[in-house]
Amino acid sequence: MARHKQTSPGVRSCSGFAETLAHPDPRIAASRQAVQTRLLSWYDRNKRDLPWRRRPDDAYAQLVAEFMLQQTQVATVVAYYDRFLGRFPTAMALATADLDEVLAAWSGLGYYRRARNLHATAQRIAAEHGGQVPADVAELTRLPGIGRYTAGAIASVALGVRVPILDGNVIRVLTRLLAMRDDPSKASMRRTLWRVAEELLPATRCGDFNQALMELGATVCTPQGPACERCPLAGQCQARARELTDVIPAAVRRPKVQPLTLVTAAIRCGDALLFVQRPRTGLWAGLWALPSEEVERGEDASLALRRLRATLPAGTRLARCPISSLTRLLTHRSVTFQIHAGTCTLPKQLPPPKGKWVHPQEWAELGVSRALTAILKAVGWPG
Numbered sequence: 001m002a003r004h005k006q007t008s009p010g011v012r013s014c015s016g017f018a019e020t021l022a023h024p025d026p027r028i029a030a031s032r033q034a035v036q037t038r039l040l041s042w043y044d045r046n047k048r049d050l051p052w053r054r055r056p057d058d059a060y061a062q063l064v065a066e067f068m069l070q071q072t073q074v075a076t077v078v079a080y081y082d083r084f085l086g087r088f089p090t091a092m093a094l095a096t097a098d099l100d101e102v103l104a105a106w107s108g109l110g111y112y113r114r115a116r117n118l119h120a121t122a123q124r125i126a127a128e129h130g131g132q133v134p135a136d137v138a139e140l141t142r143l144p145g146i147g148r149y150t151a152g153a154i155a156s157v158a159l160g161v162r163v164p165i166l167d168g169n170v171i172r173v174l175t176r177l178l179a180m181r182d183d184p185s186k187a188s189m190r191r192t193l194w195r196v197a198e199e200l201l202p203a204t205r206c207g208d209f210n211q212a213l214m215e216l217g218a219t220v221c222t223p224q225g226p227a228c229e230r231c232p233l234a235g236q237c238q239a240r241a242r243e244l245t246d247v248i249p250a251a252v253r254r255p256k257v258q259p260l261t262l263v264t265a266a267i268r269c270g271d272a273l274l275f276v277q278r279p280r281t282g283l284w285a286g287l288w289a290l291p292s293e294e295v296e297r298g299e300d301a302s303l304a305l306r307r308l309r310a311t312l313p314a315g316t317r318l319a320r321c322p323i324s325s326l327t328r329l330l331t332h333r334s335v336t337f338q339i340h341a342g343t344c345t346l347p348k349q350l351p352p353p354k355g356k357w358v359h360p361q362e363w364a365e366l367g368v369s370r371a372l373t374a375i376l377k378a379v380g381w382p383g
Contacts, residue, residue, distance in 0.1 A: 003304055031236040035177070035203040036209065036245040043212035043236035044230035048219070050074065051081050056207070059133035060091045060125075066150045068175075070110055071115040071331070074218070080109055087275045091133065094119060096111060103287060103367025110370065112287055117145025135159040139222035154160045156355040157207035165210045166190070168219025174200075179238035183250045257329070261295040261336045269344040272357035273381050274313070275366070283333070288366040290375060291355070292337070301338060308340075315346030324378040328371045337375055 025189045047053070052065035064085060069079040078302040082172055087105050088094040094102065099119055101109055106115035123132060133154065134140055140151035148166075155161035171184050174196050228240050239248045246298045260283075267274040267290075275288045293308035295301050322338040329335075358366070360382035376382075 003057075006297075014197060014276045032200060035200060035233060035236055038232040038236075039212045039216065040202070040205060040209060041203060043215060043340045046219075047211070047215055048074075050359050051078060053211075055240060057158055059135075059154055062154050062158040063121070064088075064118065066153050067114050067121075067145060068109060070114055072109060080106075084193060088122075090131065091122045091125045092131040094122035096345050099212070099286065100367055104365050107287075107366075107368050108370055108373070112285065112367070112369070114145060115313060115367075116286065120144040120335050121146065123203060133158070135161060137163050139296055153210065153288075154211050160207065162201055164201060165214070166193055166197050167214060168208075169214045169221075170197060171217075172223065172249055173213055173217045173221050173233075174253055176226075176239035176245055177233060177237050179242055179248060181242055181244070181248055181250060183252065184254050204317070221373075255332050257332060259334045259336070261301065261304075261338065262292040263295060263301055264290050264292045264337045264375065265308055265342055266290055266310060266323075266338045266339055266375070266381065267316055267318070267342040268381070269346055269357055271366065271382075273363075273376075274344070274355060275363070276355040283330075284369045284371070286367065288358075288363075288368050289372050290339075295338075305340065312342070313344055313346065316342055316344045318342035326374055328374065335371065337371070339379060341379065 009164075019336050051135070052061055055061040065081060067075070068081060068084075084105050088097060088102070099116065102119045103112060103114055106112060109115070124143055125131060129139075137155050137156060138153045140154060141148060146154075152163040152165040155163050156165065171193060174180070174193055175184060178196065180189070180192070184190065184193065197213075199211075216231070216233070220231050226245050228234050228237070228245065231237065234240055237245075239245045265274070274291060276291050278284050278287055278289050280286050291308060291311060293304045293311070295304040305318075305320070309316075312318065319341050321340075323341045324339045325336060326339070327334060327336045363376075375381075
């Protein structure tokens with residue numbers, strides 16, 4: 001992976017910087033220099049030692065980190081990051097890997113669409129950019145799974161490009177800093193926040209500044225009970241001055257969680273269990289799971305169980321009553337599994353399409369969800 005020059009140790013220049021913006025926000029102009037100086041000084045003293053920060057000029061390593069960090073806590077990502085990079089150390093290595101292998105390495109992180117997008121992005125980087133992550137933000141946003149925020153994070157942190165970022169942590173810091181009470185999910189408010197984030201960027205260390213904003217939101221300017229007494233921007237924060245930190249940013253209405261029930265078959269054949277690969281789209285797309293059938297709204301579960309039986313191999317006996325039931329909470333779904341035990345008396349019977357008999361030593365190499373791991377524990381497999 002090519003390295004990118006720095007102007008001096010720890011300081012990278014940011015291309016495209018104009019000290020005087022055409023239309024500066026007056027709320028920014030008065031405190032901009034203080035915000036930049038105080039925040040970077042605080043970051044130098046307090047930044048967490050995270051594995052992707054040990055590879056600041058490796059754009060591929062930063063790309064992997066940003067995909068993993070989408071909708072996932074830092075502590076969870078840390079447990080996977082080094083292992084994933086050890087298995088796929090370059091974009092070329094990831095591009096040439098089988099998708100099932102990538103999903104297996106991702107197992108447990110959730111939101112598996114990110115893994116599929118990351119794999120597709122690596123293939124595009126290999127085919128169109130010679131294995132090197134492009135430095136152009138527009139080129140980055142054309143890659144699967146990379147939006148404006150992810151492109152900005154990769155470009156500013158690893159490639160020294162002057163470009164802003166805007167995630168939940170940054171939104172919280174900026175709205176409190178300027179006492180912006182409007183709903184941050186509104187398009188007009190998002191445009192304003194992107195402009196503010198850009199106007200705040202310093203002439204150098206743009207990547208560090210962007211990371212400092214995120215770090216401040218994650219560790220000090222938290223959603224509830226922000227530690228204002230430890231905040232380097234307390235003197236510039238208008239929400240603190242007006243005692244509005246508990247109401248800024250404005251609460252965003254969350255979509256209602258939808259219930260879903262699946263009848264699920266745990267079919268044993270000797271020490272093997274029947275697994276099927278889920279469709280490439282939809283819930284847990286492309287992952288391996290136990291055979292399941294959705295219970296339609298208003299339908300009795302026995303009808304779904306009848307449909308499930310019809311998909312199973314000949315010689316299968318499936319209990320009428322579930323041996324266990326468990327519920328998993330997803331972002332917008334509450335999924336309840338009604339698990340039915342069964343056996344197959346014909347060991348040589350072929351499994352259904354996209355299915356296979358999996359032995360205990362094999363399943364850890366498959367891409368599976370945390371929900372499946374919980375189901376396997378509930379049915380005592382492997383023993």
